[in-house]
Amino acid sequence: MKMKEIYSAIFIVAINIFSFGQESIASASTASAAAEGNLYRATDDGQIYIGLRNGTVSALSPVFAATLFSGNGTPSSPYSLGQMGATNGQVLSWNSTTNTWAPSTDAATNNWFLAGNANAAASSLLGTTNDVRLQLRSNNTEMLELGTRQTLGLTESSKPSPYNSTTASTMYMRGTSGNSALQFQADNATIYKPVFFTDSNGNFRMRGSAASSDFFELGSNGSSENGRFDFLVGDDGDEPYLFYKYNYTSQTYIEMLRLQGTGLNNTVRVGINMAGSVPNSTLQISGSFSLPIVTTTASLTLTELNFTVILGGNHNISLPSASLCNGRMYIIKNPTTNTPSISAYNNISGGSTSTIAANSVIWLQSINNQWEQIN
Template sequence: MKIKLLIFNLLPLVFYAQVGINTTAPTQTLDVNGSLRVRGITQVGSAAAAKDSIMAFDSDGVVKYISANSIASSADPGSVKVATNSTLSGDGSTSNPLRIAQQGASANQVLTWNGTSWIPANQAGASNWLLTGNSNATSSNFLGTINDVPMSIKSNNTTMLEFGRRETLGLYESTSTLAPYNQKDASVSYVRGSNGISALQFEAGGASFYKPIVFTDTSGNFLMRGSSAGTDFFELGSTGTNDNGQLLFTIGDDGNEPMIFRKYNYSPVAYVEMMRLQGTGLDSNVRAGINMNGTTANSTLQVNGSVSQSIATISANTTLDETQFTVICNNSSNITVSLPNASDCPGRMYILKKNTSSGTVSVSSFINSLGTSVTSITTGVYQLQSDGTNWQQIN
């Protein structure tokens, strides 16, 4: 009966008490004040199952489980020592950090995984154009194509500029007799756009407006407009519609800007003004001057120099046109000089001179200096001008 009582009273000690070895005050279920040795350890079935099975002691000596990654991450930098193979170099210390070995790579090469191992390869910046720019470009590098296709530059998914052969770009005109449209192998820089028109504009910080631009319009005209003196502009190019083309020259803003034609002398170095066309304000009045040396013409036309007009001698019937001016009638028999209709050429002038006393010269009707309509001339000089209705003798 006493034995049973003893066993019964020990059961709480076996299941619920803290056992101490070499200590009278255990703090854990088993508190060993001394070393611990475990015999007959059973190995885990696989390395994968055992890689994180690490037993560690905390600062109070309590046995705990902790992962290998937690131990490595809590270590001081450079304190982890590793045994490296040919893929890695360094031992993980501060003075010799762990890194990938050279693996045969040279300057500007990187290591890439080929499915089996790391091998050297040229980095993208050594053979490609980068969005951030390239610092290792050489004279042999280029941006473009090596086959016969257009080199295209786009913005907003719209082609803005193309480079290529004329035929490759679809610009070759086999039936044209005008170069360079019929040169299929010619190199072309093709400015593209949208809606069939395009433009090429230039920066001009000193221009208030009318920024320089080369452009086309919907009628197929090609023009160049640019700034002049900050606030004025000039323009040259083509204009017109429906097979009614025109060549256009424009200068202005307030109507007084001149259009100057000049030449350049190499020696002595100088610009020489040849002709000046200039307005006189916001009206329809213009003046043209030749050899004006920088001054404005004092009349609609001012020529500082000689003027040459055509002169011809006739002895047979002649019809006058816009190519004649002075006509000398050197006839011995009767002839007829026909004037154009006065209404077709208002302001046009002719000078008729009869040299001989023999033979008559019949002329289209004109009003002589006495106000009489006559149809012939005798020896002498007659200066005739159209008033839009009749030919008038004005000398």
């Protein structure tokens, strides 16, 4: 038999081995009329034979006994691919260096699976190893991107840090219609779940739960260049804003400032050093307070920076327009024998006066469009 015919026979076997497209013979030893190149299965030993030119058959077992195959073709030991040095989970891949098939680790075993990975190690990585963004999507909508500011296209060189940074590591929340949110699980927050969010005016806010059913909120607000920063607390009207300091040595919190409503109304109160008590007035200070005082060296126009004024000579006083500072108070003391001029005010008798009497003290307070003497 020519070598070409032998190779052809082996190729035919490799194609048909598992389909058993062959005839049956009782025994290889009694075969005498086999067709050249045909496959035969002997019923006595179950092995596969190939017909030779002289009518006899030759066993293919030596071919399949090589490292490439295993088994002897019997029902109890069918032909199959040999182990070829492979370990559990490996697959055959083509080695272009040796021009052979060789076992290798399946790339899929190192992937992240939808059902989770049981083979993750401390060195396992989810992400990129080159300078491109890592993107997470839901419903094909971008939700989260990770990378440097430059990689994410967020660098703005004309703005202050961190906007002008190119290398700062950044987590970029995306969302629908240019708005995004980040919410946290809080099972015991019965009404208001904690969330960071943006709105269509570019405002950034945080809302969260307080004591299960109350809430707080803070953040920017407004539109069209009319911005502001809000602090909110609710929802029964008497939840306070509290400012504390912490004493390390005694490990205690000391209340400094309290802003608090009195219920579902428009009343608010402010207290300083209240030690947990609700202020009894719009403003209650548990302690001293200081107000500005000045002695004049020349005529003086009063502003919001003044309160008590002592005349140091024959110095005239100008008051601001009462209509622009309704409720403001000034104390003016004239310890001299002079009677300097002052913007018109109504004296204690209700008459209009434009001088400050010698050796006198006047208290003035604005109401509507007029300054009134109240002492």
